[in-house]
Amino acid sequence: MTLTRRTVLATAGAAAAAAALPPAPALGAQAPPLPAELAPGVFRERQEKLKAGAKARGLDVLFVCPSTNLAYSANLAIGRSERLTALLLFAEGPAVLVTPSFEESNHKRSAVLDDVKTWPEDGDPIALVGRILAGRKTIGVEGATAYGTAALLGAATGAKLEDATPVFDALRMVKTEEEQALIREAGKRTNAAIAATHARLKSGLSEMEVSRILEEEFRRQGVSGGGLVQFGPDSAFPHGGPADRKLQKGDTVLIDAGCRVRGYSSDITRTVSFGDPSNELHKVYDIVDKAQMAGINALRAGAIPEEVDRAARKVIEDAGYGQYFTHRLGHGLGMDGHEHPYLVHGNRTPLSAGNVVTVEPGIYMEGKFGVRIEDDYVVTETGPRSLSVRPGDLVVVPA
Numbered sequence: 001m002t003l004t005r006r007t008v009l010a011t012a013g014a015a016a017a018a019a020a021l022p023p024a025p026a027l028g029a030q031a032p033p034l035p036a037e038l039a040p041g042v043f044r045e046r047q048e049k050l051k052a053g054a055k056a057r058g059l060d061v062l063f064v065c066p067s068t069n070l071a072y073s074a075n076l077a078i079g080r081s082e083r084l085t086a087l088l089l090f091a092e093g094p095a096v097l098v099t100p101s102f103e104e105s106n107h108k109r110s111a112v113l114d115d116v117k118t119w120p121e122d123g124d125p126i127a128l129v130g131r132i133l134a135g136r137k138t139i140g141v142e143g144a145t146a147y148g149t150a151a152l153l154g155a156a157t158g159a160k161l162e163d164a165t166p167v168f169d170a171l172r173m174v175k176t177e178e179e180q181a182l183i184r185e186a187g188k189r190t191n192a193a194i195a196a197t198h199a200r201l202k203s204g205l206s207e208m209e210v211s212r213i214l215e216e217e218f219r220r221q222g223v224s225g226g227g228l229v230q231f232g233p234d235s236a237f238p239h240g241g242p243a244d245r246k247l248q249k250g251d252t253v254l255i256d257a258g259c260r261v262r263g264y265s266s267d268i269t270r271t272v273s274f275g276d277p278s279n280e281l282h283k284v285y286d287i288v289d290k291a292q293m294a295g296i297n298a299l300r301a302g303a304i305p306e307e308v309d310r311a312a313r314k315v316i317e318d319a320g321y322g323q324y325f326t327h328r329l330g331h332g333l334g335m336d337g338h339e340h341p342y343l344v345h346g347n348r349t350p351l352s353a354g355n356v357v358t359v360e361p362g363i364y365m366e367g368k369f370g371v372r373i374e375d376d377y378v379v380t381e382t383g384p385r386s387l388s389v390r391p392g393d394l395v396v397v398p399a
Contacts (some may be wrong), residue, residue, distance in 0.1 A: 031222025225259025
């Protein structure tokens with residue numbers, strides 16, 4: 001890539017155009033409307049599939065504490081506390097929520113359930129669970145459950161406990177069209193927030209200050225979001241910053257950001273130059289860009305994840321920068337920012353249509369700069385479908 005191909009952003013409107021998105025709204029403007037929430041029938045369908053998965057693995061019931069999997073299966077997104085709340089999803093039976101009595105009305109407003117069993121503040125919730133599960137021989141415990149809770153569950157029921165992670169992962173890895181649309185919407189708002197942040201860069205701003213600008217731009221988009229902001233040599237740390245480093249002319253600016261729309265995440269990284277870039281930065285950016293395209297082109301149902309990683313990694317290695325690409329090519333994306341499947345050496349489980357993954361090669365040269373380009377894609381039978389907008393040539397923000 002030569003200097004004549006660089007893109008220069010002069011205004012917020014130009015920044016947004018480079019991202020193929022509308023400009024960020026002015027302060028006080030109405031945020032873009034959010035898509036509709038998922039209908040209760042979606043969660044009923046998930047519960048039936050989870051029941052079938054549990055039954056196929058010989059599990060009598062699934063025990064699900066507050067977690068992403070509870071939100072996925074029952075539309076109940078709550079934090080975990082010392083007070084037990086747990087979904088009991090019977091392989092052949094109802095979806096029952098055990099929760100503190102004072103939370104019953106609150107949970108019934110949104111959760112998709114068949115029944116709710118409550119316990120008082122001075123009660124023993126594990127004893128209640130033990131009575132409900134009496135006679136059940138095998139319990140599938142959701143993978144994020146605390147060890148102490150699982151130990152009490154085992155003692156109260158006398159049942160065999162098994163890790164239910166495969167039951168949930170098998171379903172969550174394959175996104176429906178509705179889920180893909182929510183991830184695409186999150187990606188759209190993330191691209192817009194990053195582009196608007198680029199347009200507000202000024203010499204002397206710290207990484208922390210720009211991080212706050214990024215969060216503000218996400219709020220303008222009607223969502224809560226944020227991410228990593230790294231300048232110059234700090235961008236050579238894959239997961240560094242933001243810190244107190246001040247922006248200077250000629251700095252590389254790396255922003256790795258995301259937001260959530262109706263519980264579904266985006267994950268996008270953009271690397272730009274603040275002022276005229278060096279020839280070395282142009283060269284490295286071009287290599288990373290080609291590596292990302294190689295990874296994207298390798299995505300399709302049936303592809304082996306480690307071979308997708310290899311396709312992108314080979315471009316960087318052939319250019320002589322292999323030692324500077326220090327992480328996997330990508331990860332699954334959905335209700336969690338990182339989930340299965342992972343595009344990494346050693347993963348030979350074929351990709352399936354409906355998998356959503358990031359493709360994010362990088363070159364990190366300590367003491368100089370780092371470059372990463374990250375976008376989100378859904379795997380189809382014929383190849384990848386974009387859920388974000390690739391930046392193309394290196395963007396240069398006027399200093």
